[in-house]
Amino acid sequence: MRALRRWSVRHAAGLKALYDACSRIAPAFARPMRLLGRARAEALLAPVERVAKGAFFDCRMCGTCVLSRTGLACPTNCGKGMRNGPCGGVRPDGGCEVDPTMRCVWIEAGEGRARVGAGSGATEILPPIDRRLEGRSTWVRVIDGEKEQVTPLDPARPRDHERVIHSFERACASGVFVTTVEIAPPDSADPSTLIARAERFRGVVDAINITDGAGGNCHMSSAAAAAVLAANGHVPVCQIAARDRNRIAVQGDMLGAAALGVRNVLCITGDDVGQGDHPDAKRVFDLDSIGLLTIARRMRDDGTFASGRRLEVAPDLFLGATANPFVPPHEDRIDNLAAKIAAGAQFIQTQFCFDVTRLERFMERVRDRGLDRRAAIIVGVGTLSSAKALTWMAHHVPGVHVPQGVITRIAAAKDQRAEGLEVLVETIDALRAVPGVAGVHLMGHRNEDVLAEAIRRSGLARPATATA
Numbered sequence: 001m002r003a004l005r006r007w008s009v010r011h012a013a014g015l016k017a018l019y020d021a022c023s024r025i026a027p028a029f030a031r032p033m034r035l036l037g038r039a040r041a042e043a044l045l046a047p048v049e050r051v052a053k054g055a056f057f058d059c060r061m062c063g064t065c066v067l068s069r070t071g072l073a074c075p076t077n078c079g080k081g082m083r084n085g086p087c088g089g090v091r092p093d094g095g096c097e098v099d100p101t102m103r104c105v106w107i108e109a110g111e112g113r114a115r116v117g118a119g120s121g122a123t124e125i126l127p128p129i130d131r132r133l134e135g136r137s138t139w140v141r142v143i144d145g146e147k148e149q150v151t152p153l154d155p156a157r158p159r160d161h162e163r164v165i166h167s168f169e170r171a172c173a174s175g176v177f178v179t180t181v182e183i184a185p186p187d188s189a190d191p192s193t194l195i196a197r198a199e200r201f202r203g204v205v206d207a208i209n210i211t212d213g214a215g216g217n218c219h220m221s222s223a224a225a226a227a228v229l230a231a232n233g234h235v236p237v238c239q240i241a242a243r244d245r246n247r248i249a250v251q252g253d254m255l256g257a258a259a260l261g262v263r264n265v266l267c268i269t270g271d272d273v274g275q276g277d278h279p280d281a282k283r284v285f286d287l288d289s290i291g292l293l294t295i296a297r298r299m300r301d302d303g304t305f306a307s308g309r310r311l312e313v314a315p316d317l318f319l320g321a322t323a324n325p326f327v328p329p330h331e332d333r334i335d336n337l338a339a340k341i342a343a344g345a346q347f348i349q350t351q352f353c354f355d356v357t358r359l360e361r362f363m364e365r366v367r368d369r370g371l372d373r374r375a376a377i378i379v380g381v382g383t384l385s386s387a388k389a390l391t392w393m394a395h396h397v398p399g400v401h402v403p404q405g406v407i408t409r410i411a412a413a414k415d416q417r418a419e420g421l422e423v424l425v426e427t428i429d430a431l432r433a434v435p436g437v438a439g440v441h442l443m444g445h446r447n448e449d450v451l452a453e454a455i456r457r458s459g460l461a462r463p464a465t466a467t468a
């Protein structure tokens, strides 16, 4: 099946021409189809479509076929159901985070798009799948003249209402070099350890990210932990992952978090469950991060749920997304970033940067597209306690790229922990000199003391005002 799927991408140009020809003549069948009745047409065409597209594209009949837009690579084969480009967990060899035996669908999509002359990256945002259409025929919809509602990657539309700008958003807009830090919520119903961890960063960072089941591991809910921090005078960024909740649940969480004083939300697709402590859990992935952003922005700007139902009071959110400049498909990462910004991201936090040269190349292209002027690009940094731990991360955490030179340098040091901190401080210094980089985001699981020390040594400490 996969061989035929790859063949289809290699022959994307011919198959796309065939698709376009069929699309042109499809309206001619509209009248006969109406005479037959849509239900009968569905009963006749759906099985044929399932067999034909299943054979050539490994199609799963999502009911809203986008093959003509994805270079004939079917995104329903993506383990996270990404609809708008690759996740951040693509392996260095192009393997899928969820199923390493499979090539990332979005690398194939890029190749297919290039073959049909559409450029390798996405040029529009595709809406989330309408789950009511799963298993139904797209051909029937095409014959009936139904069109997919796509959004072009143009600059974010202006906001149509006044918003209160809170401290983190103000800092991002001010041009100062911002600092954020990441904390994993506790494995506890008692918030005191969370409050103690956050206390190290009071008056030091602009915002504190609360992870949402990072690595597929279970902790206290991110919305609850962010609310605890907000109530204690910190400025939290609540991460919301699409992995565990459908669109009904994420909208409820966003409203709940906003009601409890959380203003900053980072929309992520989420790490796969496979490497976490519940590998037996169901992967939800009703939305991808772009779908999440689109819905969050609509709640804020239009004051409606995704369904169109009006909210009584819209949440006042500063929206963010992630980017990973360090893994394939490198060319498409900029288009993916542009799509996230077009969908509503106002700040971007990247994966760990251990390779400043690669980041500089990425930022050159970011600046060429003017994306750094439309969103604050905050680069992820961090350190681990030893070369062994770094090596493990490089090999086992999808999406993390650690150059061998960094590992060798830390391995050769007498005090590996101190050398790791030295590398981190040097990295922060180097990033401050990269045009377009708006700040750094420090990460390190239960490594708060080292991160606080790096902030102090880098001279980054700045007080954040105690409003979320």
Ligand code: SF4
Pocket (backbone or CB within 6 Å): 077, 078, 079, 080, 081, 082, 085, 086, 087, 088, 089, 090, 091, 095, 096, 097, 098, 099, 103, 104, 105, 106
């Ligand atoms: S690497 Fe990520 S985006 Fe690519 S197919 Fe796998 S889950 Fe989907």
